[in-house]
Amino acid sequence: MKRSPSFRRSLASDAQFRPAREALGAGAGLLSSSLIMGFWYYFWTANFIVSGSAFLIITLIVLVRGTKDLKDMLAGLKAGENRR
Secondary structure (H helix, E strand, C coil): CCCCHHHHHHHHCCCCCCCHHHHHHHHHHCCCHHHHHHHHHHHHHHHHHHHHHHHHHHHHHHHHHHHHHHHHHHHHHHHHHHHH
């Protein structure tokens, strides 16, 4: 089914059917899609860096403190085994 050009023009002029960036004023130059996408790019990059750094720090803390606890536990088990 082929639509007439006047139908397409009426959709383009109706604010309900325009893309979101035009509805927000990007058509007038207030917000550009590259500016919006740049914001989201840096937002998610920063989130990835923060979450990766937090994971790395927590992993290192658990590794360092856990190694000491594991050695203490194994030493205690070995001492208990020698008492029998």
